[in-house]
Amino acid sequence: MLDPRSLVFILAALSLLMAIVLTAMPSAVRDRQLGARYWSTSMLCVAVASVLYGLRGVVPEAFSIVVANASAMGATVLIYYGGRAFFGLPRHSRKLIVALLLANLGLIYCFYVQDLYAIRVVIFSSFSGVLLFLFGLDLLRHRPRESGRAHFPYLFTALTVIFDSLVSLARIVNAVLHPTGGADFLAPTPLNALYFATHGLLAICISVGFILMLNERLHALLEHQLSHDPLTNAYSRPMIFELAQRELGNLRQPLSLLLLDIDHFKQANDSLGHQGGDEVLKHFVRTLSANLRSNEPLGRYGGEEFIILLRDVDADSARITAERLRQCVAEAPYRHSQGDYPITTSIGHATAHSQESLERLLQRADTALYRAKREGRNRVEQA
Structure with missing residues (x-):
């Protein structure tokens, strides 16, 4: 069984690869497909956070814990924000920034003022899980309903992020039931290995979902341009x-x-x-x-x-x-x-x-x- 530290570095490499794939899209495409830039940046944030988590005990804890947590939670903010932009919905920028700051302050307090590992898990997992769950709901509510449009990319991504939020819920329950256990989340335990293996797989699935949705949107846009008059939007x-x-x-x-x-x-x-x-x-x-x-x-x-x-x-x-x-x-x-x-x-x-x-x-x-x-x-x- 791979130890959690190895899984974290694998997650970092895969997330970086997905960030590169999303960033490699032509700038004209990323400019027209709102959400692509936020999603590519979110994968980069996941890669940074994973590297810092993996360097726990090697670099100062201000980086391996505080900065890593901020980067990971920032990734979920960018995922949710990108989804709102993708569908042209209100983005709630100020509320998201305030929520992110409060969550980070709570984590810092529970690390430097009082060492409350279980509370840190609850704060982190609640913040990330709620945003991913809301993103999944947006996908289900606002996915295209027109005949001829592909529904699989949106359903696949929605189910993936909702499952990820359920994993976060399971981690919260475990922290509440065992508040004194698992303080070293890189310890080679079956639970930690399962947690990081699951998140590694879900990070890839979410990235693939982003690519599938962007591709479907581009295909629909191209098909519309070929079949409709560009001035009046009537059929050509x-x-x-x-x-x-x-x-x-x-x-x-x-x-x-x-x-x-x-x-x-x-x-x-x-x-x-x-x-x-x-x-x-x-x-x-x-x-x-x-x-x-x-x-x-x-x-x-x-x-x-x-x-x-x-x-x-x-x-x-x-x-x-x-x-x-x-x-x-x-x-x-x-x-x-x-x-x-x-x-x-x-x-x-x-x-x-x-x-x-x-x-x-x-x-x-x-x-x-x-x-x-x-x-x-x-x-x-x-x-």
Whole structure:
């Protein structure tokens, strides 16, 4: 059986390796993925603390106990803080700093003023265990719920940190039941060996969890960028075409297509400037998205033209939906610093025939749209 001191140095080496792996990510990635820097620093803190713990009896106790404990507890603060940053949650910086200072003062008192080893264990394990448990709850509460997103990285990390907090709880219980035993936590006892072996394994699992979550977030971001228009956040033209082709290739229920055009959009660019015109486009998409069901994808066809797919919607229902959307747009002007800018839209819609190609369906919807614009705009026409 390895003695605890050897396990501590192994933990230091593995934590340093994980810190290097997280730090080796491109700076552009770490800047965009909030939490990565905090997690890489936390692993570095674990490595520093482990080295100092392993040097107990070799270096002054101010380093091997006081600084080591502060570094280890600082690591849990950074883990929790990184998780809050990763999910865009309030970070409670001041409260965390105050809690960390109070915990360290308590440890210093129980070492220099009164030698209360059991109380030190309770303070240290309670502080670390609570923060890790809260981090695990954040992972479970705020993990992505969208279909197609991977859930395993978040569940794996959550279960790991919650198990680590349970290990801390077990250490607290042992300290309370045996307050006079185990003062030398590097003594080669089965309990100490189990404690450090468990923490060494969990430190690696937590680091792997960080990497898996960052990778999943990057994959989702890349997938979103490839499938969505960067300005309006509607589906990109290739993606909306792919969705339409998929529906037409498996046509068992009615499929209707709406082709929308913002009326007199050039005037918006002329009066508001091109940046204002961009804001009009984004406002237009937000208005439509707020009035569409989740299974009604909206895509940008080009310029100020957009496509909406209506699954399981026949021609009559498509006209009702188009009229409702037209009215919603007309009743939601773009608000800017100089007042309200009215927006209207013309809509052409077509319902797919059996074996009809996407090109033909688009052509029919475009013909209906052209008729709506020719007849005075701000109206709906059916192919």
